Amino acid sequence: MIHKRSLTRRAALGLLGGGAATAGGTFALGSGTLAGNPAAAHSLRASVIDHALRDGQTTAGMMSFAPDGPPPVLRLRRGEESLIDVTNGLDEPTTVHWHGLRIANSQDGVPYLTQWPIMQGETLRYAFSPPDAGTFWYHPHCNTLEQMGRGMTGVLIVEDDEDAGFDQDLVLNLRDFRLGPDGQFINMFRARQAARGGTQGTVMTANWREEPTYDLPAGSLLRLRLVVTDVTRVYRISLTGTDARLIALDSHPTPASYQPEEIVLGAGQRADLAVRMPGTEGETIVINTLVAGRPVALARLRATGQDAGRRLEELRPLASNPVAEPVLADAEIIPFVFGWGPGDRPASSICGTLGYTFWSINRTPWPGDLPDAPGAIARLEMGRSYIFRLQNETRYNHPIHLHGLTFRLLSSNKRKLPPLLTDTAMLQANETMDIALVADNPGDWAFHCHVIEHQKTGLAGYIRVG
Numbered sequence: 001m002i003h004k005r006s007l008t009r010r011a012a013l014g015l016l017g018g019g020a021a022t023a024g025g026t027f028a029l030g031s032g033t034l035a036g037n038p039a040a041a042h043s044l045r046a047s048v049i050d051h052a053l054r055d056g057q058t059t060a061g062m063m064s065f066a067p068d069g070p071p072p073v074l075r076l077r078r079g080e081e082s083l084i085d086v087t088n089g090l091d092e093p094t095t096v097h098w099h100g101l102r103i104a105n106s107q108d109g110v111p112y113l114t115q116w117p118i119m120q121g122e123t124l125r126y127a128f129s130p131p132d133a134g135t136f137w138y139h140p141h142c143n144t145l146e147q148m149g150r151g152m153t154g155v156l157i158v159e160d161d162e163d164a165g166f167d168q169d170l171v172l173n174l175r176d177f178r179l180g181p182d183g184q185f186i187n188m189f190r191a192r193q194a195a196r197g198g199t200q201g202t203v204m205t206a207n208w209r210e211e212p213t214y215d216l217p218a219g220s221l222l223r224l225r226l227v228v229t230d231v232t233r234v235y236r237i238s239l240t241g242t243d244a245r246l247i248a249l250d251s252h253p254t255p256a257s258y259q260p261e262e263i264v265l266g267a268g269q270r271a272d273l274a275v276r277m278p279g280t281e282g283e284t285i286v287i288n289t290l291v292a293g294r295p296v297a298l299a300r301l302r303a304t305g306q307d308a309g310r311r312l313e314e315l316r317p318l319a320s321n322p323v324a325e326p327v328l329a330d331a332e333i334i335p336f337v338f339g340w341g342p343g344d345r346p347a348s349s350i351c352g353t354l355g356y357t358f359w360s361i362n363r364t365p366w367p368g369d370l371p372d373a374p375g376a377i378a379r380l381e382m383g384r385s386y387i388f389r390l391q392n393e394t395r396y397n398h399p400i401h402l403h404g405l406t407f408r409l410l411s412s413n414k415r416k417l418p419p420l421l422t423d424t425a426m427l428q429a430n431e432t433m434d435i436a437l438v439a440d441n442p443g444d445w446a447f448h449c450h451v452i453e454h455q456k457t458g459l460a461g462y463i464r465v466g
């Protein structure tokens with residue numbers, strides 16, 4: 001089934017400073033798009049830049065949301081309207097998606113599904129009030145392998161009024177870049193890998209640095225936000241040299257009793273940790289991930305100065321987010337099968353195509369970002385509870401991500417799952433997992449694997465609520 005989008009680009013975009021937009025299209029106009037409205041609290045400029053990821057070695061053709069360095073960390077407040085102007089300084093179209101935020105569908109940033117692409121030189125104002133506090137991120141949803149691969153992945157934090165009592169807050173934006181020995185980009189992917197686990201980067205970074213060290217007061221309490229914005233890598237994180245506690249996963253507070261030995265984060269996932277800095281000046285915490293079974297340092301935290309003498313027990317628990325609890329007894333079960341694709345060539349799109357179809361959801365590969373989107377893979381009634389039965393019939397991991405809604409992990413045929421709230425289910429090889437949600441946010445919500453090569457070669461679709 002094809003549903004047509006009928007309005008003109010001009011009407012949909014709500015160009016800043018642009019004159020009369022035609023009313024009555026399918027896409028809602030963002031608020032604040034006309035001249036005379038309040039200045040945006042944040043502005044992002046999609047930019048192609050040269051930047052030294054390593055000392056003395058400049059990488060050409062990076063992409064960022066700022067003209068002079070890495071994407072900024074955006075700090076918003078829960079429940080407060082945020083206006084974010086995005087100017088496209090690239091020489092290709094883009095959009096911005098706010099990963100994990102349960103906001104109005106019109107602001108979700110998916111080309112053709114929720115908005116027209118932002119064309120070269122245009123500015124689009126996004127406006128939304130985040131209902132949940134926590135650690136989120138933002139990235140394009142157009143030509144994503146290229147734009148994200150070159151650097152357009154930023155961290156977004158929604159602050160709560162209540163303060164848990166930390167002395168400081170540190171964000172680590174974790175991701176790889178695919179660079180050759182000369183520090184320049186090499187091909188973004190290999191088809192052979194795209195049809196398997198995905199193509200890994202070659203240089204691991206935290207905040208666009210290799211193994212950075214951060215100095216923090218000895219004996220102080222740190223909220224450490226680990227954000228995996230990589231297009232492929234699964235991180236298996238552990239810390240040495242400290243007491244640390246997991247306090248939130250994918251934006252939502254976790255039960256105090258849930259303290260895994262290692263924190264597994266697929267592409268797009270986040271973990272918040274409460275960390276006590278060592279009491280002695282010069283002592284260092286190492287944040288490691290496992291690569292081929294071996295710990296590799298991502299970043300270091302070094303204690304400086306006198307022992308502040310803080311203790312983890314002094315922290316107050318994070319306030320929970322207002323996520324509706326699904327009523328399992330009434331829930332309809334909807335099966336989704338993640339499997340192979342026919343291997344043919346998808347249609348071309350101004351938002352890019354990798355030239356292959358390797359994957360599918362319910363045997364239907366996503367054809368690419370096209371003005372005539374195919375039908376929804378499931379339709380949910382507003383306000384009802386659902387169980388999604390996610391069946392991975394492949395030998396590869398798929399971090400399955402749903403926009404606009406938060407779900408709870410229920411059960412798996414392979415392992416015991418913690419009862420976490422999330423927007424991304426890290427499906428293991430041949431795993432079948434049940435998750436549950438209340439369909440309480442109307443709109444067309446993208447549903448895809450966050451290994452971007454999988455998403456871009458068929459493992460995508462959308463769910464319609466209402």
Ligand code: C2O
Nearest residue numbers: 097099268401446
């Ligand atoms: Cu970070 Cu469509 O997602």
Ligand code: CU
Nearest residue numbers: 098099100403
């Ligand atoms: Cu998302």
Ligand code: CU
Nearest residue numbers: 398449451454
């Ligand atoms: Cu996948």
